[in-house]
Amino acid sequence: MGTSFVIAGALIFLCINNYQYIDAKGIHMNLFFSLQEDHxxxxxxxxxxxxxxxxxxxxLPDKLIFTLKDGSTIEQPLTDKLSSTKQFINQELSNYGLTIENKYSENE
Known part of the structure; x- marks a missing residue:
């Protein structure tokens, strides 16, 4: 029974520790079941x-796709929270000479 509580506690911690945020330094993510933050x-x-x-x-806007120097991408669904920060994202991108480009999809 004690082992079950320890395992359950560890799983709950890993689930709670799942987050993503954007600030002046960039994009920060701690993925599900991860102990280390990706920046x-x-x-x-x-x-x-x-x-x-x-x-x-x-x-309708669906998601933002960030392409990195190494060719990898980060896809973020355009939730209400992310939509409200698009002005901040545009401001940070403009500091590096970038803008958000619209890409139209034929999928319905």
Whole structure:
């Protein structure tokens, strides 16, 4: 029974420790079941795209795709919280000569 509580406690901690945030230093993520934070600096980003999808005849922003210098990407669903920080993201990107480019998707 004690072992079960220890395992359950560890799983709860790892679930609670799952977060993502964006600040002046870049993008910070601690993925599910991870103990270490991943940090991506604004300097490492070379391109940012906002995918636009058509749903019920209306074009809506879907996600932001950050392309890094090494060619890898970070995809973030465009939630209400992320949408509210787009002005801040644009400001940080403009410091590095970048803008958010719209990418239209044919998927409905």
């Amino acid at each position: 991506t600096s604004w300097e490492d980003i070379v391109k940012v795209e906002q995918t636009i999808v058509k749903k019920n005849g209306v074009s």
